[in-house]
Amino acid sequence: MNGRLIVFEGVEGCGKTTQLQRSQEWLQSLFVAKSLSGSLVTTREPGGTQLGLGLRELLLNAEVRNGGADATKEEMKFSQPGPLTELLLYAADRAQHVEEVLKPQLAAGAIILCDRYTNSTIAYQGYGRGFSLDLIDQLNFIATGGLESDLTLWLDVDVEVGLERTKTRGVVDRIEQAGLEFHERVQQGYTQLAKAQPQQIVRIDANLSAAAVQEQIQQILVQRLTEWGLG
Ligand code: T5A
Numbered sequence: 001m002n003g004r005l006i007v008f009e010g011v012e013g014c015g016k017t018t019q020l021q022r023s024q025e026w027l028q029s030l031f032v033a034k035s036l037s038g039s040l041v042t043t044r045e046p047g048g049t050q051l052g053l054g055l056r057e058l059l060l061n062a063e064v065r066n067g068g069a070d071a072t073k074e075e076m077k078f079s080q081p082g083p084l085t086e087l088l089l090y091a092a093d094r095a096q097h098v099e100e101v102l103k104p105q106l107a108a109g110a111i112i113l114c115d116r117y118t119n120s121t122i123a124y125q126g127y128g129r130g131f132s133l134d135l136i137d138q139l140n141f142i143a144t145g146g147l148e149s150d151l152t153l154w155l156d157v158d159v160e161v162g163l164e165r166t167k168t169r170g171v172v173d174r175i176e177q178a179g180l181e182f183h184e185r186v187q188q189g190y191t192q193l194a195k196a197q198p199q200q201i202v203r204i205d206a207n208l209s210a211a212a213v214q215e216q217i218q219q220i221l222v223q224r225l226t227e228w229g230l231g
Pocket of ligand 1: 046120168169208
């Protein structure tokens with residue numbers, strides 16, 4: 001049996017990590033209650049493989065690795081990945097993740113819950129950084145071999161609310177530090193994607209409490225599992 005790929009997407013602080021974990025726990029108990037076989041796998045991009053963990057560090061924590069505030073301006077200039085390097089590193093992370101984790105797990109019949117996938121590159125590097133959407137489609141295709149999600153849950157939160165949530169964690173990564181306008185363009189990207197693919201990308205109101213967000217997600221998952229013959 002072929003598995004299913006369920007992706008969680010959204011701007012910074014939309015609550016993907018929280019919701020992915022709650023969904024995994026809920027699905028696990030559903031599997032037990034219904035005596036369903038097959039495994040449940042959680043993974044993420046960037047960083048879903050051992051190699052990807054190194055790429056994640058390069059992508060998100062470059063400033064910290066290179067001495068942070070103590071580094072000279074010249075050192076900082078060369079320590080940060082430029083926009084093209086960033087785009088290619090995300091594609092490299094994805095190519096490895098698809099080959100090493102997603103394809104084999106799907107072939108083994110797993111339900112995969114994945115924190116970010118191809119739409120993140122469209123939203124962040126396309127709408128956010130301004131790379132051509134055609135170029136990103138091509139790169140995504142090269143990296144994935146055409147593997148698409150079966151369902152994408154877009155956690156739609158107001159950009160400012162999401163950024164405020166990330167600040168409560170204390171550590172703010174390289175992309176979270178980008179200006180508000182950048183994050184608003186990213187949000188615009190998700191809005192356009194959801195309009196263009198209403199069957200594949202389902203909008204979840206993520207401004208609500210974590211429990212209310214999880215309730216919406218479970219409703220969608222029940223529908224889809226039934227459609228897939230797993231309900
Ligand atoms: N990226 C990634 C690209 O630019 N291109 C790409 O192709 C890819 C794949 C990845 C970064 O890389 C970029 C996007 C990102 O900048 P990430 O680990 O996905 O990094 O980073 P974030 O999106 O920043 O994920 P976070 O883990 O930081 O945030 P989440 O997962 O959205 O939110 P979560 O669940 O950790 O919650 C954040 C805080 O909010 C609270 C939580 O308790 C936590 O404190 N919270 C809520 N508070 C109130 N109400 C709710 N409903 C809440 N839900 C969570």
